[in-house]
Amino acid sequence: MPNMSPDKVKMPEQEPDVRNKNFLEVALGYTPEMAQEEAKRCLQCKNKPCVAGCPVNVKIPEFIQHVANGEFEKAYEKITETNSLPAICGRVCPQESQCEKLCVRGIKGEPVAIGRLERFVADWFMQNSKPQAKSIQKNGTKVAVIGSGPAGLTCAGDLVNLGYDVTIFEAFHTPGGVLMYGIPEFRLPKALVQKEIDSLKQLGVEIKTNMVIGKVLSLDELKDEGYKAMFIGTGAGLPNFMGIPGENLNGVYSSNEFLTRINLMKAYLFPQYGTPVKVGKNVAVVGGGNVAMDAARSAKRLGAENVYIVYRRSEKELPARLEEIHHAKEEGIIFKLLTNPTKIIGTDEGWVKGIECVEMELGEPDSSGRRRPVVKKNSEHIIDVDTVIIAIGQSPNPLIKSTTKGLDTHDWGGIIVEEATGATSKEGVYAGGDAVTGAATVILAMGAGKTAAKAIDEYLRND
């Protein structure tokens, strides 16, 4: 008998005014009982609409059936047939616009909590399974993966399982990409990402950190070193600024810089860790995506009194995951919607003291179908802040492109690939993730890593 409750089984969470002072994970995860109860809300639909909403087509009803039966290990195996990072996706996928969007239970009431169940299964497996030494038949062919974000990690994992000698080259001192330097600890514990990386190493993937490809080695030099194929998963790390006056004042950060200082360099543990971050008392975060929410919630946790999200469209258009918006509000983040910054104001010594904004109203729909915000007359006003964090998006870093002959890219920097394979204009070189699409999602990056791994295998077999 299915559980016909219209609501998801609630996820235990830290209380908002406790958690907005620490960096521990906000959502605490289901117990086995909660998971089984939620799993029973799934109707096991014959046509599986939910599966079509998942970019890697996780076998959703099948794994949920296993959860309902208490067969957690089998559930894990089912999920990992198509998704190699379920503990991460269960936490950060925008489920409401993917798998859960198409769930029939969502027509009347809340959809099945597919993401939470996926997270439960992955966490259960990490705690309860015993690592088994898997023996893989090696084929002796070397493949290089550049960048260790979700795209690179997934591609490397699939290739090593196919027998290739895989080396990942990572620019930073720590692998993991945005999972390590961007998404904060309170949303995605780093120990968990580390576990995924460690299990890749156990399978034999070699990770060379501190290697900025394009600087220390070019793609052609990698080829000379015997790598028969390459995957570029270098992400979209180039921060966009607004081009308004005052952006170089002291106290203006890109979200990348602010979050890198905090997550990767652990500035929240300064001075035990050597990297400082200056948070200030009143903070404006410009933008409305996941990155903006993460920056705002991090600033709050580091002691800022008032943290504003300044976003030029309305609540409906906020691109962040619903759960993050909801969490941000609970934690006391103040939303200044339909508000657009025009200038950052500084003191005589060059420190931020305010941000000048105008109010917007929604006009006619633009090419993206969203109503275009237009400036309201005489609506200029100043918000008093001492820190401004710009979180209006990132573009692919031009480093690889500028140092690689024959690699075609779009004007905006994205690497051009054949969609079905990830093949670039350069023989034997594949690409995927944010480096190709511009800033997108973890699951899409993973999917691209998988697609490319398959294509690389086919390419090398026919070689």
Add this chain to the structure above:
Amino acid sequence: MYKIVKKETLSPAVKLMKINAPYVARKAEPGQFIILRVDEFGERCPLTIADYDREEGTVTIIFQEVGQTTKSLGMLEEGQDILDFVGPLGVASHFEGIKKAAVIGGGLGTAIAYPQAKKLHEMGAEVHSIVGFRNKDLIILESEMSKASSKLIITTDDGSNGTKGFVTDELKKLIEEGNTYDLVIAIGPLIMMKAVSNLTRPYGIKTVVSMNPVMIDGTGMCGGCRVTVGGKTKFACVDGPDFDGHEVDFDEAMRRQLMYKNHERQSLEDHKCNLGGETNA
């Protein structure tokens, strides 16, 4: 891990280290830098590549102990390891067609200027070097600079060695004596680079300065290192660190360098406490 194969003290607070880093050594060029992290608690610290030996696979750094990170680095000894060492970063200096150049080094800036002087000298250019220090105890790389230059002038603020006065006075003299330079390279404190740039502007001498803003990744990913050059925002780690001195907004750069002053003091004090604690234990 990157082994320290050689350590030397050049002046009381300035040390030289040769680091085993074969990949970096293979590609390094004058004008480029590395970023290192001493240990897992460490910040990412940018330092210029002072020299390299491709055969030996080593990279030389010269650093002044100014705060917590550089002091911890200075405490490491030969045979010990540095946790992270990434490079070469930044754009290499371009010297095509330079026949005669003046290289100005201010204090530690001399260490950053040295590989450029050496490269120019090796290319057959005539190099006049003017290096300034506060007093004679702080003089570094005198013999190296002298080998790389056909003329070397040392100034000290107090006259305790060489000429008393500023590097700009000496440069002005050389220019007025009729020396025509294709290029002036000025590396040192921002205030010095600004003064040199202001001096050469009316003469129309191309002047390159090396900008050292606070950096973190060094790969163009954070924008923390932005400097305004010719009215445009540039990222010093990928567009520089060398820029046209006549175009740089030095006043903004000076302000931006003060961003973490209070944190830096706190970090250093905390570090001293920790050291005290260790000796007590």
